[in-house]
Amino acid sequence: MDSIQKIENKWQKYWEEHHTFEAKIDKNKEKYYYLVEFPYPSGAGLHVGHVRSYTALDVLARKKRMMGFNVLFPMGWDAFGAPAEQYAIKNHIHPSVAVKENIKTFKAQIQKLGISFDWSREFATTDPEYYKWTQWQFLQFFKKGMAYKAKKNINWCPKCKMGLSNEDSSGGVCERCGTQVEQREKEQWMLRMSDYAEDLIEGLKDTQFQERTKLAQINWIGKSTGAEVDFDLKQVDKKLTVYTTRPDTLFGVTFMVVAPEHPYIDEYQNLITNMDEVIRYREQANKKTEFERTQLVKDKTGVKLEGLSAINPVNGKEIPIYISDYVMMNYGTGAIMAVPAHDQRDYDFAKKFGIDIIEVIQGGDISKEAYTEDGMMVNSEFLNGMDNKKDSIEKMIAYLEEKKIGHKKTNYKLQDWIFTRQRFWGEPIPLIYCEDCGWVAVPDEDLPVVLPNVAEYEPTDDGESPLARIPEFVNTTCPHCGKPAKRETDTMPNWAGSSWYWLRYMDPHNDKEFVSREALDYWGKVDWYNGGMEHAARHLLYARFWNQFLYNNHLVPNKEPFKVRASHGMILGEGGVKMSKSLGNVINPDDIVATLGADVLRTYEMFIGDYEKEATWSEQGLNGCKRFIDKVIRLGEKLNDYDNYSKDLEKDIHKTIKKVTEDMDDLKFNTAVSALMILLNKMEKMDSISKLDYRTYLMLLNPIAPHITEELNEKYKLGNPICESSWPSYEDDKLVDTEKEIAVQVNGKVRATIKVNIDDSDEIMEEKAMQEDNVKKHLEGKEIVKVIVIKGKIVNIVVK
């Protein structure tokens, strides 16, 4: 037999030449769309983690094709982003050159694995033919008023010289380089994602995402219900509005706190007698990064606004107002009512500043728990005696609404999407600024706005995109009035290109539309989307938002783009630690393909453990799979001339077909492989096996190890190539065991096993059980209380 590498090459070539995996619209066939997150083609090349998720979906896709579905299983490249740009800055090469190189490497690596991607649909987000439509779609947002420019205090990475979204700077550090981010005010294009907060929660009901994924999304959106309440200012006829989730605790409010950026501070500066102190605090707070404000400083700081106070609307008491950075301007109203008896933060603040603490929920000891869930209302006039949180809240809201001092209100943590980056390597934002006409869209016929060739890829010192340094790019004419005008020089964030790529796969070469209606109607939703858990909140939310917007504007037929979302667990290095260059424990899939072959690597990665959990790499385990594949090859030496299932194997084969079919559907690849190993062990013990035995075996293994199974199928002339054949089927009546070995227990402890026929009556089973010597021994001198007989399962004798 030829070498493994020769065989694998041969079949990869066969599939390519026969266009085996190229999907065509065929209305007579049911479609199925598998999507796996497209990679960022980094210089580091393919990781064994990629292999795991690509192989898993490849198994599903190959099986689904054999089951008669028209499967779309595409692959492409998410190629905009900082690493290529950093490389370009260092080496003065256009990022597109480096990207092309990396894509070439990546693609070759993936192709060597024999993944059944439809390469005829390949594209990169950096292709002008692709980003033309990313730009076009951005303009739809712009034209519908969903994109707006706003001065934002943004997270700024001083090292990358770049504005970062909250998402890209979580934890207060730049996601890419780890530098602490600063606050900087900048004009940014924003997408009104917060408008979609409710829809993004609601839409989850139309998906079959894993529960943990749904939860990650829901947490990120951060819906809360409560009330807005107006507090009158004492010194002026003006109200200070707060948001609270616990209006039932209003009688416990002893002070208020506003965010340092709250507009009232400037508005009433002539009333505030300690304005110097206030301004000093505000400046200090402004300098702090989000990280310092939220992570480091658990100790409360603040300044009382002297000369300004408020009136508690439910009891008319005068209460002080403070500014403190534990209140955020970008959530709620930027002001809170403080209930120190029942909120840890308010309590800490009140303790530090010596403010009254009034208990309104009995037993709500703040030192024991931050929040009081249940307990009787006290010191709260008309709420006194109530002991149900929900009812108290409702009663208070009804009161507030009747007195017109407040109303029910829902809030979301989800904020609008900062859609600009001051970088070179991203999609240019297709807008033009005209002194007379304001912001004007680049006309459709002028798209794409192509990234020019530049000498310097670094951002300018004032933080503008390098595009701002290119007069030929910047200076243009207003499409509206024809006067000289300037282009927007910011580019889109990395998330843009990945927010609609699954749509483009349906119709990747269309130069008239971003995707044709025909393709949209046929391919519909992505049936199965696989990706990393790290994208469960952000990418998935951006993509769903983008799609919902397109849907609302009649550009796509489905509101939700993805039906099922699954995520793979990480692969850890030997010893259970993360694979990293610095630890030197990175496994290069190429090395394994070159020595053991792709089939062994694929089998091992499917066998390594629960697909959705993390798994530890093991050289030894890999070896075991090598042995397994070798045994499958040697099994061919046992072939006889018969074309039916061998009698002694028939039942096992039917059982294995069922098990493998179901396990693959459930992503239980590890137990599917195990079932195949068990069947193999059985076949090895036979003197000979039939052609059909062997062919069926090879077919079941084919999705996991596609090359060697095709080769053996051909070598022994068992039938058509497996990739052109139908998935084996099983018959239920062939699965039934007529005889079974079951356990006999005495008081729940196994004392013997007996052989029973499947149709043995309870009496017969009991009788057989009683005849066992060891059972008799344990019954001696005891009184039988009762005997439990479960047909075909167990006999349990309870004695005293």
Added chain:
RNA sequence: GCCCGAAUGGCGGAAUGGUAGACGCGGUGGACUCAAAAUCCACUGAUAGCAAUAUCGUGUCGGUUCAAGUCCGAUUUCGGGCACCA
């Protein structure tokens, strides 16, 4: 602080409430070989025993049940996500 998830041999991991440890790795002994590799066979949770067998055993403590790794209630540890979000 809040929300998820996990915990099973020497290791990776299996187990619709019904014989815990499938399958694989590793280990021990044997066959083949001049020898080794490869391959094949047997054994392999702990303790006691020549054995039959017995006792213990799925992080810890309780509960439900004829029967619990599995269900319920506490609890510990680890992993992940969110977080001065009012």
